Amino acid sequence: MAVPKLEQLSKSVVQGPSLATGAIPTMDWMEYPAVFKPGNYAYPAKAEKVAYLDSQSGLHFPNSREWSPEDEDWKLPADWKEIIIKGLKERLDKFRSLKIFMDCCVRCGACADKCHFFLGTGDPKNMPVMRAELLRSIYRNDFTLAGKIFGKMAGAREVTVGVLKEWFMYSYQCTECRRCSVFCPYGIDTAEVTMMLRELLHLVGVGINWILEPVSNSNRTGNHMGLQPHTFKDNVEFLVDDVESLTGVRPNISFNRKGAEVLFITPSADVFAEPGLYTAMGYLALFEAIGLDYTWSTYASEGGNFGLFTNNEAMKKLNAKMYAEAKRLGVKYIIGGECGHMWRVVHQYMDTMNGPADFLEKPVSPITGTVFENAASTKMVHISEFTADLIKHGKLKFDKSRNSHVKATYHDSCNTARAMGLMDEPRYILDHVVDWVEMPENTIREQTFCCGSGTGLNTDEIMELRMRSGLPRANAVKYVHDKHDVNMLACVCAIDRATLTSLMNYWNPGVGVCGVTELVANALVIEGENRAELDDGFRTML
């Protein structure tokens, strides 16, 4: 190969204006269009799903149609511009937070380099401040005096089809993980800006299938998968069989049982897909070990709430379903499984959106008598809070050596860490059941990096994008994998369990992914057990 001259090398491999070509971009950021090509966008929602959702009570998903992001013409309704501006006005009036977030950013840049999408792509429009600016520029243009008078000089611009395409591109390159908001001196929740962008896009029939089909399934059968009651029941029963063959103890279960003390709700992925299955087996073993009086529901058969990723009406309706079922069954309170965004909805939105669950009782552990004051309003206790309390009171017996095949690290799932402050309980549990180490400080707890595929971006057609956005998380796992031989990434979120598996398979082969409760069950000594040597814990094939 010839010796390269840098300029020639740059010209031959770099397309378009870039620092590498010596041509410093001269265009303003507003002038760069969003370009859609296979791999950089998630498939649009099927028209019949959107139409179905729009026909349902309490939901609003108008303008269903077949369209493609790659097409020039998105077949928007004729009055799309009025719909967007009217939609924005309604939201500015309804959500005081949005109005503040639009006004108070001083563009200090503290958030700019905190986003995993920015860190993985280097795309400036993935800086949270810029992503918000995509909406703010329209807000200035139509709702502020300065914007109306000075236009572009004041950072304002008119909403165009190009702007809408940009919104679609970047509101689906944000997982609403809220890492940026931790660093914002004004506490701007950029995730809520993304939520507003997505809401506005839904008004003109622009959404993605990986989100809207699960929402439609949840609305119809109660869970993302669209499982009907008998299928859901069968799946849980299969897991009961598995627990029995591994431990010699057959968990007692019930479905839709009126008068049970506790209703247990977890993401449906836990009863259906690996590696969540092992976490679900863990719940069954744990509840059997302590003799909990609880029931599953085949209607509230989903903890996940993809409604959060669409609009506030869908979020409200899917959240209400869990509580309607708790009321119908007459339980005292709910224990929630290892889910991520369910907890964000419960902790941050439910009280004002659906109202407190006054018809349930303040949760009290029947085993330890602990009153869960933190759940006094929502009446929903996290499985890790519940388990940590059991351990604290010496109610569980462990043989840690049963997890000797595991060297774990702990991934703080974004929603449980940043939206409900659940950081110490899972760590306390891990201390008792497994040998584990922390990842570097600026990648854990409230500074945790997202799996890169949350908010309904866990679809395979954007796998490259997911690998880019998951790089900061994977990079920290690689460090403990290399340094401490970590072979298991524990977490408390079903989306994490699915997506981190793919992320590890790409970046760190040899590192598995599991739920915390799986590790609990691996080490748990159950009275009356007849357990073989399980070299691989609950994953052992007998």
Add this chain to the structure above:
Amino acid sequence: MDLAEGFRNHGEKIVDKWVEYTLSTYTSSGFFVKERDIFANPVGGNIRQALGQLFVKLSKGADAGEFTAPLEQIISIRSVQQFTPAQAIAPLNAVKHITREVFAADKERKHLVAELYDFDFAVDLAMLAAFDIYMQFRERLYQVRINEIKSGSHILTDSKCPSKLLTDKKVLK
């Protein structure tokens, strides 16, 4: 002044320029160059670490097999970013030019430019290995996608679950 001493003296400068050039292929190169914490800046941090290691191996005439680890560190990242294969790998070649430029600017080491044949050859070998590694990571990416589809999470939207049939018949509409 022999070549080995020249590499020792100017190695850091060459690597700095090489890193800067490589990171200039990203739109937000400023941050990627500046932030030195590898966990706060995984792209910049990994590329800096790997190019530093690669340069030592290239300049010492190490066996081509030893290029693999640092190359994987760089190419695993660039093969999932929006680069063509050529764009992903091209910055590796820049070290030839940068080394010449740095030596040429030093009066006492100008003559070393004529002695870079072996170094150039090592860079060529690294470039060829980089293409293989690029393909390995692309194939791994496709495999990850296939695994995910097979694992059942696609059932979320495209399953043959009995309840799916109901939607097809529009029973529940």
